[in-house]
Amino acid sequence: MIPVKSTEEQRHDYTRAITDKWNAATPDQKRRGRNWYGTAHELALEIADGDAKKGAGVLAALSANKSWTENCRLARKAFVEGIASGHVRDALTKANRIMAGADPSQVLPIHLKTGYFYLCIADPENTEPVVIDRHAHDIAVRRIYGQRDRGLGALQRYNVLADCYRAAARKIGEVPSKVQAVTWVAHIERP
Template sequence: MDKSPLRVVRGVEGLVRPPGWHGATEDNKYGVLFYGGWPRDSAPSAVRGLATRQFNTMVTNVETILGQSTAQEVRAGREWYPSGQDHSRRMGKLAGHRIDSDATDVGAGVIAALSPSVEWDLNLINAHSMATTGRTFEPYGKVQTDKASDILRGANPEDTVITGGSEGPNPRNKSYHFYRNLKDPSDPAWVTVDRHAHDAATGSVITGGERGLSAIGRY
């Protein structure tokens, strides 16, 4: 019996779980075995082969979803991050920044800092509240609100605020990628791999406690 916390994505026909993919379960911390500690060039050939098959399956799943999407859905997807950039600029201007680029940078940082495990609408509501009142609309984690407060007080999101660490931006941090995508949707160097992207690529939905975004190994 499959005891994985994953279930097939509903409403999409033809999606396939990548071979060897079990999600970030207790006995398999890394869904993709390639992430299991080997440098890319020195991983055993069997691991590299499995990773390649997993990747190819994920590409096929994404293509399958796109193939079943309506023109309106595809257009909405293409417009999502440009719309997020507009929201970011608006938040920054609410916080007092007059120059568009500065406003977008600040707004993107605040939105990204307040994004973990929060639906988009509430994310925007909390960011709007932070920009105008200095506090979130609903109670939220201190680490995230402190980051947003630091940004609003002048800290540079590009430095350490998004990651909250002293080592600078973490390229594996989901929130940092989200910040970069909101700031400049045209930059292909940054890809936000969140729970929704996970579901699309793997053809499965994380359920229950696994639905959160804290398991970095899964992404």
């Protein structure tokens, strides 16, 4: 688990690891990663009848501990049936509130993974949000943690890594969420 108060040297190392992963990505991985949130945005529009914020909010609310395929299936089903199902109570409550018209930014924890996932899907060109999941963490520390806790529920730790992704994005000349998505694709497809 990275220190909550990482040193400048540690932050530099995390940022370097992110840029190294970006540089190691194949052209196809870069293309797919750059398009990932745009594609998710199109899905959000489709499932929520043109309301990207609502669709993105439900996708984010139902994302915890689910594969993207399962996440999409649950979100589609929720809109078709008018009620979310197939997840833990907290996720279902949030999804149902959003489908009933609540603003996702008032329902989701905006300054952590779920909220940032919503923001990235709702507006793929937004330069502020960065989704820090277990893969983003492992990329930055150059180590696979497996099932060990990464402590990403701690806002300061989350922000250290998000800031490193933003710094890497500035060096690369890309939107931070696209850097996160490209490195995620390269990471999960590693040999």
